[in-house]
Structures are given as structure tokens and as C-alpha cells.
Amino acid sequence: MARDFDARRSTDVEEDELQEQSLETLKAQRAGAAADLGDDMDALEAELDLPDAEVRDEELSLRVLPRQADEFTCTQCFLVQHRSQLADPRRIVCSDCAA
Template sequence: MATDYDAPRKNTDEEDTDSIEELKTRRVDTSSSANVDEDEAIAAESFELPGADLSGEELTVRVLPRQQDEFTCTSCFLVKHRSQLHDTSRGQFVCNDCAV
């Protein structure tokens, strides 16, 4: 925004001549905007997404023991296929992802 520095400026005496009605409307406007702010955490608790309640659901997963061609990574503790094996020189089984 360009500023015209040659334009006449208001004196402080002119600023004090605002009417009482004008000052009251300014005060009402600023107080009404203060009520807009509210805590986001409190507002988020009132929202419920459709299908978000999974309390009645039951998870059924069949867990298999580690197979002959799998190993457990000593860094991330995930069971991986032997093709993911990176280092066995120090007696540790480390996967390619953890070796990087």
C-alpha cells in the first residue's frame, strides 16, 4: 500500500473529538469478536464422524508362528522373509530397512 507522506495528518486533538455513540459502537464490535474464540479441543469433542464408533466391532486375526524362511529383525522386531535379511556377520539378524 502506498503512503502519501505529503498529505496533511490528523492532530491528536482531532482524534479526541469522536462522539460517545461512535466510541460505544466500537466497544460493542470488539467485545462481540472476543466470543468467537473457543477451545478447539472442546469443539472437536462435539463432532462425531459417521461410522467412527467401532466399539462393537471385533477384530479376528489368525496369528501364525514364524516360518522356516522368516527371521525376526533385532532392530525393529518385525518378522520378515529371508530375502529381507541384510546382516548376519555379527550374529544379529537385521532387515534391509533397518540397515539403511
């Protein structure tokens, strides 16, 4: 159905009610789909035996090194790269982002 966007909009109450009903229907369908997905995920998690499942709450300790003299931070992906990966020294872009 083609619409004339320059034409005046109608304030037809029935059209508004129809849109509200269809919106409510979509919301109900989305909620039902989300509930179904959640049920499936619970069944899937119960079926799988994850070896490190009890380790989830443990804090990880990782030593982070500052950027070295022969490294740069790409201005596109913000990854620290070795100078050999520098594709455009003016823009400071790595070879992956320059491609």
C-alpha cells in the same frame, strides 16, 4: 546470567519463593492450556462425523500366523521379515535397520 557452579549456593528465601511462584505459574498455565486443548478437541469431535464411530467398542478378531520357515525376526525393530530382507545374517538385522 553466568553462574559459577563451584561457588557455594545461597539459601536466600526470596529466591526460593520466586522459584515456587514461577513453578506455580507454569503449572497453572499448563493446566489452562490442557483445558483449552480438551475443549477444542470436543468441539472438533462434535464437528466431525466419523463413519465408524460406533464401532469403537467392538472386539476385532484377527488370525495370527506363527513365523514361517522363510522368515526371521529383526533384532533391531522386532518385525518379522522375509529372508530376502536379511541384511546381516550374523546380527540378524533387516535391510531397513542396517541402512
